[in-house]
Amino acid sequence: MPVEPAELLKLLIGLIFLTIPGYLSSYLFSRNLMFLERAVFGLLSTLAFLTIACFAFNSLFHISITQTIIWLLYAIFLIPILIVTIYLKILGRLHLSMIPKGVLKTPTTLLLLILLSFCFLLMFLPHLSNQYYLPFHVDEWIHYSSTRALLEQGTTSFINPYTGSGIISLPEKGFYLTTALLHGVSTTNLTTIFLFMPALIGVLLSLTAFIIGQRSPRRFGLEAAFLVTFLPTTVRYLGPSFYVASTLGLLLLLFLIWLAQLKTLRSILLIPVFIFYLFLVHPSIVLAAIGILLVYTVFLLIEKDYRTAITIAGLTVLPIILVVLFTSQWNSIIDLFLSSLTGQHYQLDYNLPNILVSFTDLGLLTWGLLIIGAYYAFTRATALLRTLSISAIAFVIVIGLYDKFGYGVPYVYERLFLCLFLLVTLIAGFGLAELRRTLADLKEKERFNRIKKRIQNIDKLLPITLGILILLIAVHTHLSIPYYQMITEQDYQTFTWIHDNIDDYRDINHSYQRAAVDPYKASPFSAITGLYILTSSMNPVYRYDLAPKMETFLAEKCRNTSFLDDYKLSVIYGDADNQNLTKIHDHVYLYPELKEP
Numbered sequence: 001m002p003v004e005p006a007e008l009l010k011l012l013i014g015l016i017f018l019t020i021p022g023y024l025s026s027y028l029f030s031r032n033l034m035f036l037e038r039a040v041f042g043l044l045s046t047l048a049f050l051t052i053a054c055f056a057f058n059s060l061f062h063i064s065i066t067q068t069i070i071w072l073l074y075a076i077f078l079i080p081i082l083i084v085t086i087y088l089k090i091l092g093r094l095h096l097s098m099i100p101k102g103v104l105k106t107p108t109t110l111l112l113l114i115l116l117s118f119c120f121l122l123m124f125l126p127h128l129s130n131q132y133y134l135p136f137h138v139d140e141w142i143h144y145s146s147t148r149a150l151l152e153q154g155t156t157s158f159i160n161p162y163t164g165s166g167i168i169s170l171p172e173k174g175f176y177l178t179t180a181l182l183h184g185v186s187t188t189n190l191t192t193i194f195l196f197m198p199a200l201i202g203v204l205l206s207l208t209a210f211i212i213g214q215r216s217p218r219r220f221g222l223e224a225a226f227l228v229t230f231l232p233t234t235v236r237y238l239g240p241s242f243y244v245a246s247t248l249g250l251l252l253l254l255f256l257i258w259l260a261q262l263k264t265l266r267s268i269l270l271i272p273v274f275i276f277y278l279f280l281v282h283p284s285i286v287l288a289a290i291g292i293l294l295v296y297t298v299f300l301l302i303e304k305d306y307r308t309a310i311t312i313a314g315l316t317v318l319p320i321i322l323v324v325l326f327t328s329q330w331n332s333i334i335d336l337f338l339s340s341l342t343g344q345h346y347q348l349d350y351n352l353p354n355i356l357v358s359f360t361d362l363g364l365l366t367w368g369l370l371i372i373g374a375y376y377a378f379t380r381a382t383a384l385l386r387t388l389s390i391s392a393i394a395f396v397i398v399i400g401l402y403d404k405f406g407y408g409v410p411y412v413y414e415r416l417f418l419c420l421f422l423l424v425t426l427i428a429g430f431g432l433a434e435l436r437r438t439l440a441d442l443k444e445k446e447r448f449n450r451i452k453k454r455i456q457n458i459d460k461l462l463p464i465t466l467g468i469l470i471l472l473i474a475v476h477t478h479l480s481i482p483y484y485q486m487i488t489e490q491d492y493q494t495f496t497w498i499h500d501n502i503d504d505y506r507d508i509n510h511s512y513q514r515a516a517v518d519p520y521k522a523s524p525f526s527a528i529t530g531l532y533i534l535t536s537s538m539n540p541v542y543r544y545d546l547a548p549k550m551e552t553f554l555a556e557k558c559r560n561t562s563f564l565d566d567y568k569l570s571v572i573y574g575d576a577d578n579q580n581l582t583k584i585h586d587h588v589y590l591y592p593e594l595k596e597p
Helices: 005-029 035-061 067-091 107-123 125-130 138-153 173-186 190-215 221-228 245-262 265-281 283-302 306-326 331-340 364-379 383-405 410-442 446-451 458-480 489-505 519-529 544-555 561-566
Strands: 514-516 571-573 582-585 588-590
Touching: 005 035, 005 067, 005 173, 005 190, 005 265, 035 067, 035 173, 035 190, 035 245, 035 265, 067 173, 107 125, 107 190, 107 221, 107 458, 125 458, 138 173, 138 190, 138 519, 173 190, 173 245, 173 265, 190 221, 190 245, 190 410, 221 410, 221 458, 245 265, 245 283, 245 383, 245 410, 265 283, 265 306, 283 306, 283 383, 283 410, 364 383, 364 410, 364 458, 383 410, 410 458, 489 519, 489 571, 489 582, 489 588, 514 519, 514 544, 519 544
Parallel strands: 514 571
Antiparallel strands: 571 588, 582 588
């Protein structure tokens, strides 16, 4: 495995460090939170503060994002909270509690720990089943390159890491900042982050679903944590097994649902903060979040909770209004979303087929439980579960409008699948819990006295049977999903060697910055080595017209020296039979005759 266990340990320690300030601040936020709620709140609130602060300092004051700045902001967040916490503790006004005594021995906690362990394994399953311990998807490699560029250049608007020319500012800058924070605090390498963070975020998704379910008047925490585990991942619409912006976006969406569920003034005041954080991470998922929260306010109005409804509605749209009024960075994205409302059909730069809508990715049983959950949401539940049910229906309609009539934005359409699946698992979890409770009530009815012995455990056996069937179907589905591998682990080792040693060969006349490499492997090559490329046949597609020439050059063992001169290439990765090249490593050659400025 390219990643060493010590690197994973550093990542875990870094996550703990990131949790501490927010965990302490949770006592100032609310005294009525469970330990698990404080843990999730701790990590995400720290990440939100540091990400937004780094973005603000860089955008407004042009302060470079460095490890020193990251730790300085960390201290600015931690120290005041620590002082206030100690002061209140001395005065006896604050009771700090870690894991409550005996909680680890309760059946609920033991089942949750088993579910979270299983969730980690299932999210990591693509790597285990394929015995491949590198990022799979090209989008992961793009995020890898962008994060490395941000770290090296210290800004969210950086020189194109693939070409070395032109400034680019990508919409998911909050995701790159968050990844940079993970790297800066943990000091682990980017490969470790991209390999293990999907599974860790999956655990946080399951954990957040659990605390939402446990806060509900009709509890469904374990059921929700169980079903969220089966969120699918495919190379077409991505998913939680990939470390991409939408994966972190799903977690923030779920966290916003939890904040709204609390219905306290302090939780509502945090909604615009996390909406803006989500906007920085993934602009299209923030539309789903805003839609869900606004639907929630409608149901709160129906329940005559006017003050809460109006406050949530106002603070939900506030950050978007501020973005529109005071910045032009996202004008193109906002214009695209607004124009889509007129029915205009926008295509992406690269033409991808519409997603094949299938119930099998999530499992037919889960969709069946969704129907049960939606029914009970409107007959027994409160505003939140009714909101999730209506929102799921709305997402299905939006997906159908684009799929059948081309109405909408591809970028929103593609990511809405994940938001829909997330809501489906929550509602299905509620449905499973209500089914269990309904069966328990039915067996106590007088009409079933004659067969009471036969059905005395039906409220336990039927849900367990359904859970086992869902488990067997879902694991099989996850195992059958195909993934592609852009590079081999040997490629990765060689690319890492180039990154670590290329400086030893550079001098005033030879910068060795642009490489000849297989266009299919160009994206991960540039991400790992930090070198520029000539052409790429995978995203980001760059100078695709030169891809055949590059493939021919490499296939002919790099004998065409004029090709190197014409395109100013000085590093070659491939098999070579050219006396003008100097071999410095296996399949790595330099062209020293090229005089570079």
